[in-house]
Amino acid sequence: MDFLHTDIEKLHEQLVNKEITSVDLVKETLANIEQTDAKYDAFLATMSEKALAEAAAIDEAGIDPDNVLSGIPYGIKDNLITKDVTTTAASKILQDFKPIYDATVVSRLREQGAVGVGKLNMDEFAMGSTTETSYYKQTKNAWDQTKVPGGSSGGSAVSVAAGQVPFALGTDTGGSIRQPAAFNGIVGMKPTYGRVSRWGVIAFASSLDQVGVFTRRVKDNATVLAAMAGHDDNDQTSSDQAVPDFAAHLDGDIAGLKIAVPTEYFAAGVDEGVKATVRAGIDKLRELGATVDEVSLPHTKYGVAAYYILASAEASSNLQRFDGIRYSTRPENVKSLEDLYVQTRTQGFGDEVKRRIMLGTYSLSAGSYDAFFKKAAQVRTLMNDDFQKVFADYDLIAAPTAPNVAYDFGANQDDPEVTYMNDVLTIPVNMAGLPGMSVPAGFVDGLPVGMQLIANRYQEETIYRAAYAYEQATRLFEKVPGGKD
Amino acid sequence: MANEQITREEVEHVASLAKLALTDAEADMFTDHLGKIFDIVTTLAEVDTENVKPTYSVTEMQTVLRDDVAVNAQQSEALLNNAPEHQGTLIKVPAILNGGAEG
Numbered sequence: 001m002d003f004l005h006t007d008i009e010k011l012h013e014q015l016v017n018k019e020i021t022s023v024d025l026v027k028e029t030l031a032n033i034e035q036t037d038a039k040y041d042a043f044l045a046t047m048s049e050k051a052l053a054e055a056a057a058i059d060e061a062g063i064d065p066d067n068v069l070s071g072i073p074y075g076i077k078d079n080l081i082t083k084d085v086t087t088t089a090a091s092k093i094l095q096d097f098k099p100i101y102d103a104t105v106v107s108r109l110r111e112q113g114a115v116g117v118g119k120l121n122m123d124e125f126a127m128g129s130t131t132e133t134s135y136y137k138q139t140k141n142a143w144d145q146t147k148v149p150g151g152s153s154g155g156s157a158v159s160v161a162a163g164q165v166p167f168a169l170g171t172d173t174g175g176s177i178r179q180p181a182a183f184n185g186i187v188g189m190k191p192t193y194g195r196v197s198r199w200g201v202i203a204f205a206s207s208l209d210q211v212g213v214f215t216r217r218v219k220d221n222a223t224v225l226a227a228m229a230g231h232d233d234n235d236q237t238s239s240d241q242a243v244p245d246f247a248a249h250l251d252g253d254i255a256g257l258k259i260a261v262p263t264e265y266f267a268a269g270v271d272e273g274v275k276a277t278v279r280a281g282i283d284k285l286r287e288l289g290a291t292v293d294e295v296s297l298p299h300t301k302y303g304v305a306a307y308y309i310l311a312s313a314e315a316s317s318n319l320q321r322f323d324g325i326r327y328s329t330r331p332e333n334v335k336s337l338e339d340l341y342v343q344t345r346t347q348g349f350g351d352e353v354k355r356r357i358m359l360g361t362y363s364l365s366a367g368s369y370d371a372f373f374k375k376a377a378q379v380r381t382l383m384n385d386d387f388q389k390v391f392a393d394y395d396l397i398a399a400p401t402a403p404n405v406a407y408d409f410g411a412n413q414d415d416p417e418v419t420y421m422n423d424v425l426t427i428p429v430n431m432a433g434l435p436g437m438s439v440p441a442g443f444v445d446g447l448p449v450g451m452q453l454i455a456n457r458y459q460e461e462t463i464y465r466a467a468y469a470y471e472q473a474t475r476l477f478e479k480v481p482g483g484k485d
Numbered sequence: 486m487a488n489e490q491i492t493r494e495e496v497e498h499v500a501s502l503a504k505l506a507l508t509d510a511e512a513d514m515f516t517d518h519l520g521k522i523f524d525i526v527t528t529l530a531e532v533d534t535e536n537v538k539p540t541y542s543v544t545e546m547q548t549v550l551r552d553d554v555a556v557n558a559q560q561s562e563a564l565l566n567n568a569p570e571h572q573g574t575l576i577k578v579p580a581i582l583n584g585g586a587e588g
Contacts, residue, residue, distance in 0.1 A: 100563040209543045236549045237542070305526045316503060323504070325578055330569035337581045341504040354505055355518055359526075360497065361503045362519075375529050377539030382532065384540060413588050417521045433543030457543075 001028040002036075002163030004480045006474075008068055011166060015063045015071045022063065022071030022115065024054040029073045029117055030289045033164050039145060042158040044078050044113040046118035047085050054115045062127040063113075069227055070113030075159045075168035077124055078119040079202040080211065081319045082106055089202045090134035091124045093328045093348025103200025104235070105169060105211050108228045109419035120155030120168060124194045124350045125319065126176055126204045128152050129422050132409065133352040142184045143215025143447055147406035150180030153214070160214040163482060167224050168214045173204050174307055175402075177212045178438040182450025185440045185476070187221045187467065188214050192457045193433030194239035194447040197232030205314035207239075208307075208430040216477050218439065219467040222246035225460065249461065250468040255289030257466060262299035265399035265425055265452075272446035278400045281451040281470065287397060288469050295394070297386040298409045302379050302460050303427040304420055308356075309363045309376035310431075315353075316360030324349065355416065384432045391456040396466055400425055401438040401450035425452065435460045440476040491519045 003011075014020050030048050037043050064070040074080060079089040080101035086141040088094040106116060123133040131139045131154025139154040141147040142161035148421060149158045153170030157180035160168050170177040172190035181188025190212040198209055211228070215221040218393065226247060231240040261282060266275050286292045324330055324344030349357070363372035390397060403422060412418040429436035434457060438450035451470075455462045492517045500507050502514070507515065561574055570577040 097567055100560050100567075101557065194546070233551060237544045239544070239546070239548065269518065299532070302529055302532055305529050308522065309526055309529075325568065325576055326564075327567040328569065334579050337579050338504075340579050342506050345504050346506045349505070351514075354500075354503075355522075357503045357505065357517060358499045358515060359519060359522060360493070362495070362499045365499070365502065371530075372526065374539050375532075375534060376526075377541055378534035378537040379529055379532050379580065380540040381537050384532070384543070415521065416518050417525050431543075 002032050002215045003166045003216070004163035006166070006471035007053055008072055008166055008223060011072055012068045012070070014469055016065050019209060019247050022058045023052060025071060026051050026055040026073050026115055026117060027176055029165065029333045033118065036162060036164060039140065040142065040158050040162050040164075041087045041139045042120055042162065042164060043118045043157040044088065044090065044121050044136055044155070045086060047082070048115060050085065051117045053113050054110065058113050058115070067289055068111055068223055069109065070358055071115065072113070073117045073165055074109070075118055075120050075156060075165040076116050077122055077153050077156045077168070077170045079122060079171055080106060080169055081200045081202065082116065082119065085119065087119065087202070088136070089125050090122045090136055091348065091350070091353070092135040093322050093344070097327045098446045099200070101200065103230045104197035107226065112227045114227070117165065120153070120159055122155055123152035124353050125202065125313070125315070126152040126171055127352050129175065129179060129419055131155065131180075135350055138310070141406045144406065146408065148183070148409055149449065150402070151184035152176040152408060154180050156214050157186060157188065160184070160216060161186045166215070167220060169211060170214055171201060171209055172430065173208045173311060174430050175423045177214065178426050178436055178450065178452060179402045181189045181214055181438040183406040183448065185448030185479070185481075186214055186216050186438065187218055187438045188212065189221050189225060189460070189463070190429065190435065191225060191229065191460055192239070192435045193430075194237050195435070195458065195460070197235040197238045199232055199234035203244065203318040203421055206318065207314060208311055217245050218464060218471045219250055222250065222464045223447070238409070239458070244461055246461055246464050249318050250465060252469045252472050253289070254285065254466050254469045257290040257396060259285055259290045259396050259398050260295040260390050260394035261292060261398055262295055262297040262300065264297050269421070269424070270400055270403040271405070271444065274400050274402070274404060274449050277442040277444060277449040278398075278451050282398050284473055285466065285470060288473060293394070295390050296345075297390065297428065299379060299382045299386050300424070303383060303431060304424050306376040306383070307423070307427040307431060308359065308378040308420060310380065311371050312356040312360035313373050314360070316357045316364065318403055319353070319357055380431050383428055387428070387432045387434060395455065395462050397454040399452045399454070401452040402426070405444050405447035405449060429454055433457060435463055437463050437467055439470060442476065491516065491523055
């Protein structure tokens with residue numbers, strides 16, 4: 001079965017009413033993935049044995065009527081570690097890595113009864129915006145298989161958009177949840193930095209990484225985030241702020257909500273069709289009772305530069321651990337320890353990862369540190385200040401998620417800077433640690449467009465309320481890939 | 486910083502610091518790619534950051550302390566299974582001193 005025309009609440013009702021067992025639900029999910037994934041290549045692996053055992057245990061204990069996630073299958077981005085299940089972060093260097101514990105998000109969802117059914121493709125170590133840097137396979141866009149799915153959480157976005165799973169987890173360091181959500185016409189939420197534990201997330205850039213949720217529907221998204229958010233003793237940066245029941249107050253009422261629209265997010269370089277679609281989306285929010293004003297986030301255009309320095313610097317440090325000693329396949333004919341390091345890393349990392357490690361190493365090296373790393377961190381302060389000025393007067397920022405819709409494979413192969421500039425509208429949210437969502441806003445040339453909603457730190461509720469009102473008014477979720485208008 | 490360009494020698498130096506070996510063709514490619522990326526990152530020089538504090542983390546939290554208690558301690562066997570080579574409870578590595586030739 002697929003999940004294109006249902007939501008978690010309906011599935012829960014069917015489970016509670018014993019119209020279907022959790023085992024059958026998981027079996028049908030796996031069968032559908034088996035059948036459809038040749039078309040999408042969203043999954044790196046399914047974890048059928050483990051999933052069926054977990055589902056059987058849930059059926060045995062009985063579906064918890066008070067817990068909407070009980071017995072619900074879902075997909076996991078492959079940079080979230082899963083006990084005894086190979087976890088690669090789509091890198092060759094981790095092709096044989098079997099973690100000995102679960103990421104906190106995975107163990108929390110399991111406690112709620114959700115059943116992980118497989119590991120999803122991504123850009124290698126989450127570095128990329130198209131999922132093309134995966135060592136293993138090329139995931140295709142759910143709406144048009146000749147187009148990129150976006151990235152880095154491309155597999156997660158496509159698995160939900162194509163109805164293979166009711167929800168999937170991703171990570172977002174510079175837009176890796178929101179942009180693929182936009183490219184595939186679904187809801188993608190990147191929570192506040194610190195809202196969700198990073199324990200068991202294979203680190204890319206620790207001051208920017210955050211785990212989030214892909215769903216077709218806003219309320220489902222709120223439900224899943226609430227289930228996995230909150231302080232974790234294993235992650236010092238996870239916040240002890242109380243986690244509201246994000247799904248509780250979704251009533252479609254946004255009267256009086258103050259929305260800011262940053263001029264810079266509609267600048268040159270943003271596709272005219274995307275601009276018009278998102279402008280129409282903002283008009284809809286106004287019709288629903290919100291007030292809308294234009295504002296300025298003047299340092300937006302420096303976000304990409306500052307981000308690539310900071311994220312690459314953190315990556316170069318985080319990826320030092322891949323040295324061929326504790327994990328990965330050991331190269332043959334290694335002459336010395338130094339040679340082991342060099343051969344393991346040279347053979348194990350792809351070009352994009354090497355590029356970022358080198359940029360990061362350069363930025364942190366003596367002589368470049370002040371002009372690169374420190375300078376970028378200062379620009380980050382100015383970007384935060386820009387946002388705080390806006391949030392002194394407004395509840396929410398609305399803008400496009402990405403400058404364009406999904407494009408052809410290989411389009412920017414020799415021009416990394418073109419790909420990097422595609423992240424200009426998503427990066428600022430990570431730099432400031434804010435929550436941001438992409439919600440479906442319409443189509444250009446048959447390909448989905450996302451509207452990005454951004455709130456102040458820990459104000460995910462505001463985003464969910466606005467997104468829900470918008471979703472109910474537009475009902476764009478009724479249009480599915482391959483379906484008729 | 487303005488008009489700064491990265492040279493092939495710098496790329497090779499950075500690669501060696503990062504423990505990466507580059508072929509000649511790769512050194513050319515990465516010099517070209519990193520040069521293009523430098524065109525973006527050097528625009529930061531335009532921004533006045535006089536007296537601006539750097540932000541390295543956006544979390545408002547301070548250092549968090551906890552008791553040093555071992556949890557899930559009995560997992561050395563499982564841990565070693567991920568290591569390419571081990572002997573007993575130790576991970577094997579190649580000779581560090583390269584037969585005494587270095588160091």
